[in-house]
Amino acid sequence: MAALVRGLRAGRVLRGxxxxxxxxxPQCRNVRRGFHRATLLRLADDSKSGTSVPPPSFHxxxxxxxxxxxxEPLEDGQPNTSYQDQSGEHGEDYETEEQLQVRILTSxxxxxxxxxxxxEAIAAGAETLGLSSASxxxxxxxxxxxxxxxxAQCNAQLAETLAEQHNxxxxxxxxxxxxxxxxxDAVEMRLRMLIPYIDTWPQAMSILLLPHNIPxxxxxxxxxVDDVWYYAGDRSTDMNWYxxxxxxTGIFNTTELVMVQDSSPDFEETWDFLDNRIKDVVNMANTxxxxxxxxxxxxxxxxxxxxxxxxxxGMNQRR
Amino acid sequence: MQRFVRxxxxxxxxxxxxxxxxxxxxxxxxxxxxxxxxxxYSVLPPTNDEEEKAMLHRMMRVDHAGEYGANRIxxxxxxxxxxxxxxPLIQEMWDQEKKHLSKFNEILGDNRVRPTLLLPLWNIAGxxxxxxxxxxxxxxxxxxxxxxxxxxxxxxxxxIRTLMEKDPEKYTELLQMIKEFRDDEMExxxxxxxxxxxxxxxxxxxxAIIQAGCKAAIYVSQRV
Numbered sequence: 001m002a003a004l005v006r007g008l009r010a011g012r013v014l015r016g017x018x019x020x021x022x023x024x025x026p027q028c029r030n031v032r033r034g035f036h037r038a039t040l041l042r043l044a045d046d047s048k049s050g051t052s053v054p055p056p057s058f059h060x061x062x063x064x065x066x067x068x069x070x071x072e073p074l075e076d077g078q079p080n081t082s083y084q085d086q087s088g089e090h091g092e093d094y095e096t097e098e099q100l101q102v103r104i105l106t107s108x109x110x111x112x113x114x115x116x117x118x119x120e121a122i123a124a125g126a127e128t129l130g131l132s133s134a135s136x137x138x139x140x141x142x143x144x145x146x147x148x149x150x151x152a153q154c155n156a157q158l159a160e161t162l163a164e165q166h167n168x169x170x171x172x173x174x175x176x177x178x179x180x181x182x183x184x185d186a187v188e189m190r191l192r193m194l195i196p197y198i199d200t201w202p203q204a205m206s207i208l209l210l211p212h213n214i215p216x217x218x219x220x221x222x223x224x225v226d227d228v229w230y231y232a233g234d235r236s237t238d239m240n241w242y243x244x245x246x247x248x249t250g251i252f253n254t255t256e257l258v259m260v261q262d263s264s265p266d267f268e269e270t271w272d273f274l275d276n277r278i279k280d281v282v283n284m285a286n287t288x289x290x291x292x293x294x295x296x297x298x299x300x301x302x303x304x305x306x307x308x309x310x311x312x313x314g315m316n317q318r319r
Numbered sequence: 320m321q322r323f324v325r326x327x328x329x330x331x332x333x334x335x336x337x338x339x340x341x342x343x344x345x346x347x348x349x350x351x352x353x354x355x356x357x358x359x360y361s362v363l364p365p366t367n368d369e370e371e372k373a374m375l376h377r378m379m380r381v382d383h384a385g386e387y388g389a390n391r392i393x394x395x396x397x398x399x400x401x402x403x404x405x406x407p408l409i410q411e412m413w414d415q416e417k418k419h420l421s422k423f424n425e426i427l428g429d430n431r432v433r434p435t436l437l438l439p440l441w442n443i444a445g446x447x448x449x450x451x452x453x454x455x456x457x458x459x460x461x462x463x464x465x466x467x468x469x470x471x472x473x474x475x476x477x478x479i480r481t482l483m484e485k486d487p488e489k490y491t492e493l494l495q496m497i498k499e500f501r502d503d504e505m506e507x508x509x510x511x512x513x514x515x516x517x518x519x520x521x522x523x524x525x526x527a528i529i530q531a532g533c534k535a536a537i538y539v540s541q542r543v
Contacts, residue, residue, distance in 0.1 A: 080412075226431065230431055235428030237427045239439060
């Protein structure tokens with residue numbers, strides 16, 4: 001028990017060090033992770049085993065200077081009620097760590113307008129769930145985890161909505177849209193999800209551009225663009241697959257940039273910009289088709305001329 | 320080749336609902352095999368396992384690239400030998416390859432499989448190989464056919480082996496399809512041999528080079 005407390009204190013100190021320097025060594029991270037995971041699992045364990053004596057470590061968390069009141073709900077004499085408050089835990093089912101992380105990050109999103117995309121927001125989110133703010137140690141990537149979680153959540157929401165619309169069209173209860181209109185609506189829908197966080201979004205974008213976040217953010221972006229094109233009806237299996245997705249990625253990213261510095265009412269300028277970009281892409285596609293058709297016609301003309309020439313000079317005849 | 324699918328247009332308020340024919344019911348969530356009208360079965364079994372999905376997608380990607388390349392090879396051969404006696408022979412084999420390619424296009428579209436980035440390369444390389452081998456005459460074209468079809472058959476066989484090792488029942492439709500295609504390719508291989516493929520000068524060397532190229536192409540297409 002005492003060892004656990006010492007570990008917690010050590011973990012907190014290390015975290016403090018980490019935030020000052022901005023760099024946390026892997027060992028510190030592992031220590032933090034190990035101790036905080038152990039702490040949270042103990043939380044889950046004790047509330048389920050029904051012990052009426054909470055482990056002393058939780059008493060000592062407030063005395064060590066932590067201002068969290070999160071331990072209060074767990075200290076009551078009827079531990080059975082405490083775990084009923086936490087959704088996802090009932091009976092013998094344990095919540096997985098990923099589920100817990102998802103819950104913490106989702107509740108942390110409320111505090112983003114106040115604290116920005118930072119570990120403080122995660123800590124505040126954890127506290128609303130009745131957990132110690134030290135549970136931010138679970139998130140190795142800190143603010144990056146929060147931003148990536150938000151992006152994944154938005155993309156999932158978008159995919160769900162598009163799938164529902166797709167089903168309605170297939171069942172004949174709705175009309176299908178033109179490609180350009182569909183793309184416009186999908187991108188607008190996705191960007192509107194940023195509106196509650198638009199003031200702090202530049203910070204989130206810069207977090208997504210950090211080298212260690214780039215693989216994940218690119219993965220989210222490419223999945224989202226693939227989803228949009230799939231529901232727009234794209235079934236191409238040649239280079240069009242790549243060019244279409246590249247075009248939509250460009251449209252999405254530039255529109256996002258316009259949006260963060262747009263101050264017009266309801267972001268009208270952003271939607272106008274989006275309209276124009278989509279028109280550009282459609283024009284380019286049409287031009288490309290025209291060029292190809294012209295090229296083919298030209299080749300046929302040249303072949304015809306060559307054959308005529310061969311006929312005139314008598315080269316075509318068999319002797 | 321551009322393929323665009325517009326979902327059924329229906330008058331709003333119409334009482335008719337169009338449901339897919341016997342087979343998979345329409346699901347709201349995104350599955351590996353979405354609801355497609357008229358298709359009563361799916362060649363790729365739906366799966367939630369990421370690794371399995373990646374493996375299946377890789378297989379379909381490389382097979383699609385292979386059929387695309389084979390198509391271009393026959394196109395190249397036809398471009399050179401189109402006015403000779405071998406025309407009907409090449410045309411028949413080419414038509415079968417076109418059928419294979421359209422089947423793979425269907426699978427890629429339905430299952431949201433990414434096509435390989437190297438398709439333009441296979442386009443040019445395939446046509447060049449076909450045309451180049453046809454310049455050596457009918458025997459050269461047949462030799463090229465024999466070499467390529469042997470490589471492709473070997474590749475399909477290894478895929479069949481992999482799937483059989485994993486779970487023959489789960490992949491029944493997929494195995495059936497690959498076996499059918501492999502049999503077609505073996506038929507082309509035998510046709511090539513019948514039509515004096517081996518009498519081309521430098522047959523062994525040509526065959527070795529082409530098969531090495533095919534192996535490299537398969538290796539790369541699985542990864543890019």
